[in-house]
Structure formats: structure tokens, C-alpha cells
Amino acid sequence: DSGVTQTPKHLITATGQRVTLRCSPRSGDLSVYWYQQSLDQGLQFLIQYYNGEERAKGNILERFSAQQFPDLHSELNLSSLELGDSALYFCASTPLLRSGGLDTQYFGPGTRLTVL
């Protein structure tokens, strides 16, 4: 157990809909990262928040947005969903702003989104 929790575990919805994925980082971790893993793809970095502020952006679509709340949990909002948005969405957390060899990211179990 990494200490990072994600809800829900599974989500099935229809095209055009909007969903919210939730992530609670490890206790004390200030940074939250969101990743998307599509079929046969590696993890694609979407966005990072640190202590409530957006700090880095990756390949995140304009239809997607995220925020980090004062209690440090984070939500990823996906709107106008398309079939291609079906994927596993992971969040990860670290204590500090940077991550790398000394500041490993700890991943949650993921949310599997299916868009029909």
C-alpha cells in the first residue's frame, strides 16, 4: 500500500459526459501528479500540483482540468468525454516539489475510466 488513494476504482460513462477523479496523496506529501495510461501506452504525464498551485503541465487536453485543495487532495476533471479517453488514470505524490531519484513518486492504484 503506497498510501495514495484514488476514487473511484472504476468509472463507466458515455461520450460527451463529464467525470471527476479524486486523489488523496500520502500524508504530508505536497506534490500531486496525474498520469494517463491508455492501452499499450506508457504512463503519460498530465499535470502536477504543489501545495495547491499548478507547477507543471504535460500532455493534458484542454477538456481536462485539475485542482488541488487546501487539504492537499486533488481532483482531475474530464469533460466532453470521447471514446479515446478510456484509460487508466493514476495519481502519484511526493513530499516536495521535484521528483527524481531522491524524491520518488508513490502511485495510487488508479481509476479505470471506460467511455462508451
Add this chain to the structure above:
Amino acid sequence: DQQVKQNSPSLSVQEGRISILNCDYTNSMFDYFLWYKKYPAEGPTFLISISSIKDKNEDGRFTVFLNKSAKHLSLHIVPSQPGDSAVYFCAASTSGKLIFGQGTTLQVKP
């Protein structure tokens, strides 16, 4: 533009033998390289890392080798155990972001 590539989608080895997982990268600015292991229905878990200033890091059965001139990274698992069967992702770090490869599925046969 795939900055981190794992060209072998799968690898099968016999229990007790060596498993070698490979990873290539293109960005010379990467400063840390990491390996993560992922079981089904779980998130990736950190396995081992190496700084770009080193060429080898060892942790028990796991050793990571870095060849900067070739922009190549490898993970050696010796001896391999059935419990090592999982998807292995290599990742490279720059500016606080992790760039992941596509993953290699390792199967260790008893």
C-alpha cells in the same frame, strides 16, 4: 516524440536465470533514471533508480546500468523469481517531471 523507449513489449525467462530489461532515451538532459514495477490492478511501485553521474546502482537482486554515451539503461534481475512477473516501466526525470517508457511485461516461469 517518444523520449523514453522500451522496445521489447515482453520478456520470458526461467526461474533462477537473469532477466535483462532494456530502455533507450533521447534527451541528454535527463538527470535521474528510475525503474518501476506494476502488478495488475495496482499502481506502479518504485524499484530502483540511478543518477546520471553514475553508471551502476545495485539493490539486492536488482542492478541498474546506465550507458550515457549510448543513451541506454538496463535493469538486471538475478536470480529471477516467479514473483518478479510484472510490467516494468523505465522512467527518466528532468525538471521534476517523469517521462515513462511503454513498459515491458516480464514473465518468470517456475
